[in-house]
Amino acid sequence: MWLVWMVPPSCCAEVPALIRDSGAGPSGLVAAKTLLHDVAPGYFNVTIYDAQSRVGGLWPLSKFDTAGLVHPLMVANQSKHTMQFSDLAWDDATPQMPKAWQVGQYLDRYLKRYGGADVRLGHRVVQTELQDGGAWKVQTESDQGPETSLFDYLLVTTGFFGTPIWPDYIPKDAEIPIMHSSKYRDLKALLSRTNGQGGRILVVGGQMSGVEIAGTIATHLSSAANCPGAKPIQNPEKYSIHHVAHRPSWVFPLFTTAKADASAPPFLPCDLPSYNQAVRPQPLENNQGHISVDSAKHLNSVFQFVLGTDQAEFSPNLRLHGDSLEQQPFLAMSSHYADFVRSGLIIPSIGKVTSLSGDTATVSPGNREIGDIAAVVLATGFDPAPSVAFLPADVLGTISYDPSQPSLPTGLAFHGTQHPSLPTLGFIGFYRSPYWGVMEMQARFMAKLWTTPDHSAVLKEALRRDDSISRTLTLRSDPRMSQFPMGDYQWLMQEFAKALEITISDPLEIPPLGNDKSMDIITPARYAYPGVKDAQLVEIKKNLTSTQETAIVGLTKAKFVAHAVFRSLLGEWRLERDLSSRLPSHPSGRFVGTAKFLLREGTTDGREVPEDGDLGMEYLYIEDGDFTASNGMTFRATRRYVWRYDETRDVLSVWFAKTDDNMRADYLFHELEFIVPTENDGKGWKAKASHLCIEDLYDVHYDFLFKAVNLKEFRLGYTVKGPKKDYTIAGVYRRAETLVTL
Structure with a gap:
């Protein structure tokens, strides 16, 4: 070309x-x-x-x-x-x-x-x-x-x-499948020679492409393992991803916040807060190229503030601390990479692959060996x-x-x-x-x-x-x-x-962030070339209006909050739930266990397929634990739902699972309606919903507690009233301990 x-x-x-x-x-x-x-x-x-x-x-x-x-x-x-x-x-x-x-x-x-x-x-x-x-x-x-x-x-x-760059230390006639990240399309092509025996998928290379491809393959593995019906590959649950990079990157989601210290942070597409020139001294000076120690410390502190974490909560090998904060920061983008690391599906390793022999790779420093490799994906650039x-x-x-x-x-x-x-x-x-x-x-x-x-x-x-x-x-x-x-x-x-x-147009009229901070977002449409024709001006105005409206609804409404919640649910949570019944026919008690949100491609069950055929992603929700009744009796309890996010409507919904096939969605339980906070009360984002099940009315309420972009805890409760039901349920979900993998 x-x-x-x-x-x-x-x-x-x-x-x-x-x-x-x-x-x-x-x-x-x-x-x-x-x-x-x-x-x-x-x-x-x-x-x-x-x-x-x-x-x-x-x-x-x-x-x-x-x-x-x-x-x-x-x-x-x-x-x-x-x-x-x-x-x-x-x-x-x-x-x-x-x-x-x-x-x-x-x-x-x-x-x-x-x-x-x-x-x-x-x-x-x-x-x-x-x-x-x-x-x-x-x-x-x-x-x-x-x-x-x-x-x-x-x-x-x-x-x-x-x-695509093919490193010298990777043989082209290897015994196991090897492909460049730019050629990856699906699990079938990558694992066609493995016969479903499982093993490690080795991703070589950090920075943008390494994180993105590792997150993509993890998403495909999770979907294959948790989809209903026939599996696209044999034994998807037997595979894991081992990602080797010479240093950790800051991993940003695609939607971030311009108010990372807010209890109910608003969310925007990641580049809108990033290209807010109001937070930089004017005129702008180049902050790329050579990165001094002081510049590195500043940039790393900004990234940590925006993410609200040094990433140790996901894995020690993702943590940036000490001397690493004096090095120039590396940035990567992925919706689910970090939480797949937390779940153990992706295992990050700091080092450099130096050789590959059979199904074993050697990593420096220390000449560590990674064996049982089923396939290799090279995220080694171009x-x-x-x-x-x-x-x-x-x-x-x-x-x-x-x-x-x-x-x-x-x-x-x-x-x-x-x-x-x-x-x-x-x-x-x-x-x-x-x-x-x-x-x-x-x-x-x-x-x-x-x-x-x-x-x-x-x-x-x-x-x-x-x-x-x-x-x-x-x-x-x-x-x-x-x-x-x-x-x-x-x-x-x-x-x-x-x-x-070329004169930049006036800043878009966007409500201030508070604390004397404003939004002055840089977009190409603000740099119209002098003398453009009327038809071009119409398009320029459309672009500016789209950016302005997106920023306004993100900062003043609950737009994109459902997306942020959905993204951050992935993985395992510790769940404690109290049931208080006002009728003797229904015992009160306490449930203690785990709840898992297992990511998979959207399924058609219970809904129509959109014109473009894109069903997005969804979670198979599985909770399992012990319920102890007020009379002292304890028994095992489990339940399943399907959680879905509709990007077109920006709506998060919960669906009942079928009783005869609990991998599938049955019918809608409720859709969450997020409530714009009237003041910063420290209680996070709230949502409500209701559902009439025959004669029983379920009034549902949620509290989502974020630290910057990551959901740390959420509470789910509902009141159920009907001819034979009168009880309340209050549950709290907290992150399970991080799986430590060194």
Whole structure:
């Protein structure tokens, strides 16, 4: 998938942009649109070369497109308020965190809205040559054969996802199944050669992809073990996940809170609190790249405050404390990873895999062995080398290309966009964490450079002061380099806006957080390009309104609380319940035992299948323990329910289990209605519900006690009244002790 853009000689410029294996992806599409419609309409003709047969790059266009590097059902770890271009709004029905295939459809819609490029699918760029005078000869291959074209400008929008990295210490002809995390789709493919004998699934690699894939596989194992009917694999309960990473990461859920110290914390998509520039001194200074000891201490303390934990409650091997708080923090995103660690399904191990022989891996330090490995998943990242392999050797030398530096392979000026010695070559999105707003800014920057030879005084000064190349080359040998060297999204948006003289729109009208804190959320839509057309302004307004409304309902209503509760229920709880009956026919007593919330894919029992077929996730709830009656008699007691979360309605519900098949849901017990607290009374979030069972009325109430993003305790009680019933039940759920695995 390559991208090339150009203009016929009669139009002053031909602009090529190349993307390998992610051709008409977000970087390329926003660049084409910017050149054709924004900075200098009519100045460029644009040709896009893409090796794939579809647009979208890494992002599949349908939920059935499983051939690429991204699973179509993968949930994005940024919301639609960040994964957007300024002038195309998402559909209102799209969830806050879109799935990969929905991102692909957004990109397809973006191309159709802002067309005009000559999109040549199935064309791979294999070589480029820089001509005297700055033009570029580009050679491509397709089913129609080789082709050579000449362009005035070359724009590289390849991104970092060149080829999956396969470490030298992992044999390619191993006795057990091994795959890269980008190729994982389901348990059947991963465990096809294990015959259901069980064992450890070894996940190699930390940071983002290691945590995400371990959490995904754990979700699939849990679902397979707890689903009704036939199992998708044999003996899913016999498998566990052993995750080896060289250091622990802070694991954030997809919804976090901007008020971590509140007893009833409000929840928002994770990027909205993260991109609140009101909490940072102005003007912004870059907080990524080199991380000093003091900066590391500050950032780690912020992450611990937002999560409300040092993560020891999940596992000692996830705990960040002591000297680790002086190291640059690593961040990962996963809804369920941490609680699967707590339950013991995922076993984290600190170290580095050094070899694999048979079904045994050796881990340093200490040459520890992990045996009984059923399969290996490599979360070892990508080699960006193929993404620039088409460039001439002398050009690669000019941009300081170093294949041994996968995080910083090139030395480029002005935040990864160009090199002064190569005025007809540009780059967009060629860095880790290519947030969409920055890609849009990079496209505007390159278009401005190429269309205005006499730069404004502001742009000249920005170019003069830029130290991106020297900073990048220094970071290559810096042991304190941040996880994402170009990861300060807010600062990058500020720097591009200043250079391009783009004025950020006024902050969205969002209620303050209290304690003199406000919300000034950065989104791409706040950086409209001057002179946009009326139709674009309509889309910009839709984007801003969507973000504003999301923030308001999250901060002032009970929106997303059901999601936060549902996510945090996973695993085992200690349960104590008192029953007080006012009728002699029903004994009073006390129940003491455990309650388990076992995660699985949503089932159809008792409900209609939505149009998109997405039933979300649900829990099989199993409680088991001893009930001691007031007369002293003790007997074993157990019960089952199914707990469901409906993302479209943002509703948490509880369903009775069938008596003849207690793995299945029967009919609705009740839906929880969360109550917005009138004051910070220290009692957490409350919810209520009611259910009429023939002639018996159940009035139900809940209290959910959070510490930041994690549910620590909840209370469930109800009053039952009917012709032959008159009793109250009050139960308290507290987290069971963490399973210690070293």
